[in-house]
Amino acid sequence: MSGSFVEVKDLSKRFDVSAPWLNRVLERRPRQFVHAVDGVSFSIERGKTLALVGESGCGKSTVARLLVGLYGASEGQVLLEGQDCAAGWAGPQAAALRRRMQMIxxxxYASLNPRWKVLDIVGEPLREHGLVRGGAELTQRVGELLRSVGLAAADGEKYPHQFSGGQRQRISIARALATQPEFLICDEPTSALDVSVQAQVLNLMKDLQRERGLTYLFISHNLAVVRHVADQVGVMYLGRIVELADKAELFSAPRHPYTRMLLDAIPDIHMTGRARTPVQGEVPNPLNPPSGCSFHPRCPLANERCSRERPSLQAFKGIQVACHAVSEGRS
Incomplete structure (x- = not known):
């Protein structure tokens, strides 16, 4: 962990979802909190990609927003090359830190201002951070950024509505690259795109990573996409990481029952005719999570200990997994 470029330690985020004060007094209801992220830890080496996967509502996007400072953490730390980011956002180094970390x-369709030309959208970080002097240099730099993501410099004079979804995402990537960041947080950057366009955008992101030595945190619910881009994979369930392993290890020998369930749901042309196990049950209500292991109501390997005692993330044969069944050899 000590040689990691990005390090996340016991990161937690609670949201207050209580009813208004008067309702609580009249109805004698207590305050309510949702633990959107609950003690997440991981590290990413420079130039590598960590993917976080899981069903909708498991806390993936909240982790992304915590890393770039859009949310403040309730507990825990985010370190970039040993620098505490929470202290960085609040101090004089905030602008320098923001240049190093960007988000896609x-x-x-929602992340680009429809009233601005592409030149202004991509050029805004350059102006904001004082990286260009004058309009001519701005136009030149924006043109270079657009060409680097497969668009033409002349596209700077157009508006977002004149582009397809895949082209708009390329504009978003160009904007994120404007400050020459080292770390990109990608929050499901291809989920709104057609499958053929997804492949183009993913290949572009891999090319940019090779050329610029970028480090990625890649958020996705699509395991096929993750298999294409990631070096390491973290599987999240109800705000916690339940398995963290190298990509090849996780896809070839998944340990946690939830990871197996997710992988079993992927269509595979080589396994035609094999009985498939769909993902069982529903994600519990995060306002009232189950006791013990939060996955135990859906787990085929659960026993009495699983419903009583919450497992911690522990190293096991080269991976990290939070599961009593794995640690006891019941899997």
Whole structure:
């Protein structure tokens, strides 16, 4: 962990979802909190990609927003080359830290201002951080950024509505690259795109990683996409990481029952005719999570200990997994 470029330690985020004060007094209801992220830890080496996967509502996007400072953490730390990011956002180094970390958002239709030309959208970080002097240099730099993501420099004079979804996401990537960041947080950057366009954007991101030595945190619910881009994979369930392993290890020998369930749901042309196990049950209500292991109501290997005692993430044969069945050899 000590040689990691990005390090996350016991990161937690609680949201207050209580009813208004008067309702609580009249109805004698207590305050309510959702533990969107609950003690998440991981590290990423420079130039590598860690993917976080899981069903909708498991806390993946909240982790992304905590890393870039859009949310403040309830507990825990985010370190970039040993520097505490929470202290960095609040101090004089905030602008320098923000240049090093950028985010690509999920929806290319919502993340670009429809009233601005592409030149202004991609050029805003350059102006904001004082990286260009004058309009001519701005136009030149934006043109270079657009060409680096497979668009033309002349596209700077167009508006977002004149582009397809895949082209809009390329504009988002160009904007994220404007400050020459070292770390990109990608929050499901291809989920709103057609499958053929997804492949183009993913290949572009891999090319940019090789050329610029970028480090990625890649958020996704699509395991096929993760298999294409990731070096390491963390599987999240109800705000916690339940398994963390190298990509090859996780896909070839998944340990946690939830990881197996997710992988079993992927269509595979080589396994035609094999009985498939769909993902069983529903994600519990995060306002009232189950006792013990939060996955135990859906787990085929659960026993009495699983419903009583919450497992911690422990190293096991080269991977990290939070599961009593694995630690006891019941899997």
């Amino acid at each position: 958002f999920q929806d290319p």
